Amino acid sequence: MTDPQRQGGWVILASWLLAYVLTVLPLPTLLEKARPEWVALILIYWCMAVPQRVGVGVGWLVGLGQDALQNSLLGQHALAYAVLAYLTLKLHQRIRIFPLWQQALTVMVLLLFTRLLLLLISGFTGQAPSGWQYWLAAFTGTLLWPAVFMFLRQCRQIFNVR
């Protein structure tokens, strides 16, 4: 933190914790499948906003955390989020200057891709989930993106995360 180039690391950390809590927070069964992937959303934001700090490695780590949290196959989310972080880093210059709705569309594509990757992995292990509800999470994530974006940008400006 002494480095003037980087500060506010704890804000990023806190955002992960919040995302984890939201990930396991009990929801009614009806809404459970529509739960957006909070960790993915927040990962996209930080990759976009501070690409020099949050990247593939961080994505991998938080993914591993989510695997432990949800007791899913170890490394499943880690791989998916590492790829997600990579793609976001590739695109971040462009996404940044998009208007919000266009950003949301890009996020939707990214989220769908992540879901696809997760589906492939669970398919390999013979536990592929069935039903269209599987894709719902990506769409709720898209709908929530503007809110997430605004909120995290506020946080970033207030705490001057660099």
Place this chain on the structure above:
Amino acid sequence: MLFAAVSVVLMILDHRQQLAEPIQDALALAVYPIHAAVNLPFEFGEVVAEQATTRRALIEENARLKAQQAILEARLQRLDYLEREIIDLRALLQSSYQVTDSVLIAELMRVDLNPYSHLLQINKGTTSAVFVGQPVLDAKGIMGQIDEAGPLSSVVRLITDPSHAIPVQVNRNGIRGIAVGTGDLRSLELTNVPNNADIQEGDLLVSSGLGGRFPPGYPVGRVVSVDVDPGKPFARIKAVPAAELDRSRRVLLVRATNRQTEAAPPAAAGAAAR
């Protein structure tokens, strides 16, 4: 690339063998505070609700419980007698019979795990001598088995999980079968039962104890539909789980006191193949 390779290796380790277990245990411990934090408000709410119940409600509940206790005790009297008789009969047949199972009570933690597999988290772990493969019951029947035991909490795989199978028998006539989870909380499927097997709607399925993982004689489910198609070799038999998988708050962890199981490797029949 490196990260991708590491994750693939991890996944293979985790899926094929239980080799990644130390890593998983460490991670489970690391994320425990998050689970606990999520669970806390619910627990708190429950305590408050308990504190706030009126005296009258308590008296009513007490009366109801006493009545229930009386009924159960009356039934137990006969059970003791029957148990004695079974032991004697088994002694005649020169086979052993294990009567008492010691139990440990655990509570569910209110957290949602992966919505596509049927897992629950409970608040007891290896520090309370919970072990992987331990059967989990509620008041009505078998719920599942311990899938992963962390130090402070463990994860239960329900019998309705698509990757879970439990050996059962029909209580009425002892026909054996294997009840496989379907991924639906209210449905089990009996696989590989021949078309002419005598199984009817309403039959109670109890655990058969084969495979050495689940204790014999606990209710598993009740048959709701028997669908015989003469063109197919096996009947399609559906059952609903006896346990209240989505409602129970307290669960019992059973430990067989005298395990006379030199029995088959548990993976053979009763194991959840992950």
